[in-house]
Amino acid sequence: MSMTPEEQAEFTRRRKGRNLVVAGLLLAFVVLFFFITIVRIGGAQ
Amino acid sequence: MTTTTATQLPADWRDFFALTKPRVMSLVVFTGLCGMIAAxxxxxxxxxxxxxxxxAMGAGGAAALNQWWEADLDAGMKRTAGRPLPQGRMERTSARDFGVGLSAASVLLMGLAIGWLAGAILAVSIFYYSVVYTIWLKPRTPQNIVIGGGAGAFPPLIGWVAVTGEITLMPVLLFAIIFFWTPPHFWALALFVKSDYAKVGIPMMPVVAGEASTRKQILAYSVLLLPLSASPWFIGGTGVVYGIAALALSALFLALSVPVAFRRRAGDDDAMRPEKRLFAYSVFYLFALFAALVADRLLSVQGII
Structure with missing residues (x-):
């Protein structure tokens, strides 16, 4: 089953949107885990 | 699968976001935060x-699992027919995997970063909502709202335990307050909103036990809420600011539920004002009660009371 040019464009748009959201979330979690580690190692209470 | 063209495309990320029920999540975040600050x-x-x-992630994961399980029911009801799964905007298994993944990640992160007691209670709450409530009891008993209230009652308990690392009477009382608040809150809404739960076979109290019985039960829960909401003050867990606020807020709750209890619908064009008033107030009530809890705690930390 092949896609029409419109479907192909929509496919690319959605895939790009999802990739950007996943990249943003991963980056946010990297930052969060870094700070959690600093806090827990430092025993900053 | 009837929607071959729709499911061929990858689902939009916004549909995954919608699966987490963001509006419910905001209430969950609020009560969880209040439990945390009050601890x-x-x-x-x-x-x-x-x-x-x-x-929030746990609540989102549980909400996704709820919609994975109820996709067919949601398709049959006007309020929920526009959700991603009934609309065929994503594969049903994607919602399931998203829900399982989000739930597992939330429990693991809670356990590793905060503590395993908080992580365990979070896991129990997700299981409670998505399996005990959604799969098992919601389609089987008109007490489903009473049982479902337990799921909404977990966040302040988890927020509290995240700080203290132990379960004491205070967070259990916060749990109980939301638990007993849910039935009168939801049934007031169920009285004036024509829902199609009956159409899809979900036994809601006004349909199964009748309106008159539902009205009496609303009153019974409101009576119970009066001493219960003030109990954190009675046991010395809070100061007088919360105590007075709880008694005043719950007295008004009771006063508004009395006309609902002793009324009968006057035909199909009844405006249902007392029921609408009680429902609107019940939302304000929960926000105000938890705000009072936080205010009480902050004032006592500052040494003002």
Whole structure:
């Protein structure tokens, strides 16, 4: 089953949107885990 | 699968976001945060943020699992027919995997970053909502709302335990308050909103037991809420600011539920004003009660009361 040019464009748009959201979330979690580690190692209470 | 063209495309990320029920999540974040602030002790802001994030992720995962299971029911009801799954905007298994993944990640992160007691209670709450409530009891008993109230009651308990690391009477009382608040809150709505739960075979109280019985039960829960909401003050867990606020707020709750209890619908064009008033107030009530809890705690930390 092949896609029409419109479907192909929509496919690319959605895939790009999802990739950007996943990249943003991963980056946010990297930052969060870094700070959690600093806090827990430092025993900053 | 009837929607071959729609499911061929990858689902839009916004549909995954919609699966987490963001509006429910905002209430969950609010009560979880209040439980955390009201708890005695201190939590590092980074860890506090992480705990709230885990509660939100857990709630989102449970909501996704709920919609995975109820996709057919949702398709049959006007209020829910526009959700991603009934609309065929994503594969049903994607919602399931998204829900399982989000739930597992939230429990793991809570356990590793905060503590395993908070992580365990979070896991129990997700299982409670998605399996005990959604799969098992919601389609089987008109007490489903009473049981479902338990799921909404977990966040302040988890927020509290994230700080203290132990379950004491205070967070259990916060749990009980939301638990007993849910039935009168929901049934007031069920009285004036024509829902199609009956159409899809979900046994809601006004349909199964009748309106008159539902009205009496609303009153019974409101009576119970009066001493219960003030009990954190009675046991010395809060100061007088919360105590007075709880008694005043619950007295008004009771006063508004009395006309609902002793009324009968005057035909199909009844405006249902008392029921609408009680429902609107019940939402304000929960926000105000938890705000009072936080205010009481902050005032006592400052040494003002």
């Amino acid at each position: 005695p002790g201190h939590i590092h802001p980074v860890l506090g943020f992480t705990a709230i994030l885990c509660i």
